[in-house]
Amino acid sequence: MERAYGMIRAQGLTKTYGSKIAVDGIDFTVEPGRVTGFLGPNGAGKSTTMRMILGLDAPTRGSVTVNGHRYASSPAPLRQVGALLEAHAIHPGRSARDHLRWMAASNGIATTRVGEVLEQVGLDTVAGQRAGRFSLGMGQRLGIASALLGDPPVVILDEPVNGLDPEGIRWVRQLAKSLAEEGRTVFISSHLMSEMALMADHLIVIGRGTILADCSMQQFMVDHAASYVRVRAPQSTEVEALLVGRGLDVSRADGELRVQGLDVPAVGELIGSHGLLLHELTLVRSSLEDAFMTLTADSVEYHAKAAEEIKAGRR
Amino acid sequence: MSTQTIEKTQETPVRRSGFGHAVRAEWVKLWTVRSTWWTVVALVVLGAGLTTLVCWGNADWLASEQEESPGSFITWGMMIAQVCAVIVGTLAVTSEYGTGMARTTFAAVPHRGVVFLAKALVVCGVLFVVGTVTALLGYFGGNFFLDREGIGMALEGDVARAMYGSGLFLAALGLLSMAVGFLVRHTAAAISIVLATVFVIGNMVMLIPGELGDWITKLMPGNVASSLVAPVSFNPDALDAWTGFGVLMAEVGALCALAWWLLERRDA
Numbered sequence A: 001m002e003r004a005y006g007m008i009r010a011q012g013l014t015k016t017y018g019s020k021i022a023v024d025g026i027d028f029t030v031e032p033g034r035v036t037g038f039l040g041p042n043g044a045g046k047s048t049t050m051r052m053i054l055g056l057d058a059p060t061r062g063s064v065t066v067n068g069h070r071y072a073s074s075p076a077p078l079r080q081v082g083a084l085l086e087a088h089a090i091h092p093g094r095s096a097r098d099h100l101r102w103m104a105a106s107n108g109i110a111t112t113r114v115g116e117v118l119e120q121v122g123l124d125t126v127a128g129q130r131a132g133r134f135s136l137g138m139g140q141r142l143g144i145a146s147a148l149l150g151d152p153p154v155v156i157l158d159e160p161v162n163g164l165d166p167e168g169i170r171w172v173r174q175l176a177k178s179l180a181e182e183g184r185t186v187f188i189s190s191h192l193m194s195e196m197a198l199m200a201d202h203l204i205v206i207g208r209g210t211i212l213a214d215c216s217m218q219q220f221m222v223d224h225a226a227s228y229v230r231v232r233a234p235q236s237t238e239v240e241a242l243l244v245g246r247g248l249d250v251s252r253a254d255g256e257l258r259v260q261g262l263d264v265p266a267v268g269e270l271i272g273s274h275g276l277l278l279h280e281l282t283l284v285r286s287s288l289e290d291a292f293m294t295l296t297a298d299s300v301e302y303h304a305k306a307a308e309e310i311k312a313g314r315r
Numbered sequence B: 001m002s003t004q005t006i007e008k009t010q011e012t013p014v015r016r017s018g019f020g021h022a023v024r025a026e027w028v029k030l031w032t033v034r035s036t037w038w039t040v041v042a043l044v045v046l047g048a049g050l051t052t053l054v055c056w057g058n059a060d061w062l063a064s065e066q067e068e069s070p071g072s073f074i075t076w077g078m079m080i081a082q083v084c085a086v087i088v089g090t091l092a093v094t095s096e097y098g099t100g101m102a103r104t105t106f107a108a109v110p111h112r113g114v115v116f117l118a119k120a121l122v123v124c125g126v127l128f129v130v131g132t133v134t135a136l137l138g139y140f141g142g143n144f145f146l147d148r149e150g151i152g153m154a155l156e157g158d159v160a161r162a163m164y165g166s167g168l169f170l171a172a173l174g175l176l177s178m179a180v181g182f183l184v185r186h187t188a189a190a191i192s193i194v195l196a197t198v199f200v201i202g203n204m205v206m207l208i209p210g211e212l213g214d215w216i217t218k219l220m221p222g223n224v225a226s227s228l229v230a231p232v233s234f235n236p237d238a239l240d241a242w243t244g245f246g247v248l249m250a251e252v253g254a255l256c257a258l259a260w261w262l263l264e265r266r267d268a
Helices: A046-053 A096-106 A112-120 A136-148 A166-181 A193-199 A217-224 A236-245 A264-273 A288-299 A307-314 B003-009 B019-031 B034-064 B078-099 B101-108 B112-148 B157-184 B187-207 B210-219 B241-265
Strands: A008-017 A020-030 A035-039 A061-066 A081-084 A154-158 A185-190 A202-207 A210-216 A227-232 A249-253 A256-260 A280-285
Touching (some): A008 A046, A020 A046, A020 A061, A035 A046, A035 A166, A035 A193, A046 A061, A046 A154, A081 A136, A096 A112, A096 B019, A096 B101, A112 A136, A136 A154, A136 A166, A154 A166, A166 A185, A202 A217, A210 A217, A210 A288, A217 A288, A227 A236, A227 A264, A236 A256, A264 A280, B019 B034, B019 B078, B034 B078, B034 B112, B078 B101, B078 B112, B078 B157, B078 B187, B101 B112, B112 B157, B112 B241
Parallel strands (some): A035 A185, A035 A202, A154 A185
Antiparallel strands (some): A008 A020, A202 A210, A227 A256, A249 A256
């Protein structure tokens, strides 16, 4: 049981709405001490999964536990799991301070924590203002304050950088990392790969309700970010013949050769050992964004049609 | 690994939060939105003010008319106070669904029955106290004018019962509105349903002919406790005070049971 502390564990977790399957029998474990990114396109099932973790939506099948038990059986849930749900899950007529006050009261959290977290998220000067006047970014900060209120070992943030300015985004990134360094479990959802690349140690990628990848960020790069060695050489025909002769996958584009199947030093040595000249030898890696797009291309629910496609359809 | 790492990954005993915490949270929630203050002020001013006004306007003919009792008039303004009670009860629930805050509530207190009970206790407690105080203020205001015509009533017996009876009736209406709020999760829909049931349908069923119509009229939630809330009911056929209140509680109780049952089963 103590091993489960700080862990979020889903087993065969399924949620259907009528005939539509939002989450399709997923298994995953989120571990303490690192930032786990929960990545997927809009409508992939991220928010549904997070609501099931918090016991707000009941799974159709399967289960999900936090700290080894169902969320609802926590003795004081806000002290064990802090969550930022979708932005503005807050009454617009209530001040930031009062919002945190009732939350603190509900779990027997000392009211001194209210001032502490307001200061931590930078809302202390506007704490008395009604939340309805807050910008999207300020609302996000208040949501993060409510997640931190109970000083919980598990922190769940659903799309925390939405609506934040660049300074706010950097702040969330640093906050997530420092929470993980303190040994907490940090589970963050996003539909932006670029954001996750800077923040997460571990990735769980979801598309159309199924897990597409569950690995460390490095592993994800190796597995999914395609790479090739770019070769520019004056005698490119000879170089191409040489490489193809060795059974390598070579393609020609923009006056360069793209070589797969051998690392940079080996390609260089091979070409050099045959006395051929080289102008450029570079390892080219596609971005994580590209890797993510490729991985989830089939699972994107709504995507813009290219202009040609639309024209073609009209004919 | 820092020392903090060790600290955070070890399970620390957490004091279980209980019903008292949930009640405190609901109390803070209720009084930290302006709508509550406006509605409660309106309840007191309209409830006590209209009773006073109606007694002032009718005192002289009541003194000469033997058919009508001043006891039917001494809590007159409470009819309007009922509307405010419906609004307080409904908003306590639907304002949370309208803003998505219900999810924050159920994340903080995952046992939905506890949320239901805590809200009910706070809303009913407040409405009982405010309702009783308003009825008393109306009594003092109205009886001043009745006294001048020599038809004043002492604050005892049925008159005293009508005071806390009014408080009880407002609390019951608040609870009814809460239950409807949990069922439909929408402010305008919930308020319309309750007001229509209590004030419109409650009066229209009188048009149903025969004994059936009489009984339906008597048993509608807005009418069933009419002997409780006034020393002398306008409706001479009304059930007696505590029987009527018992029936009202059974009706509200049944609706609450349905709301609770669904609350436990639906996604937040």
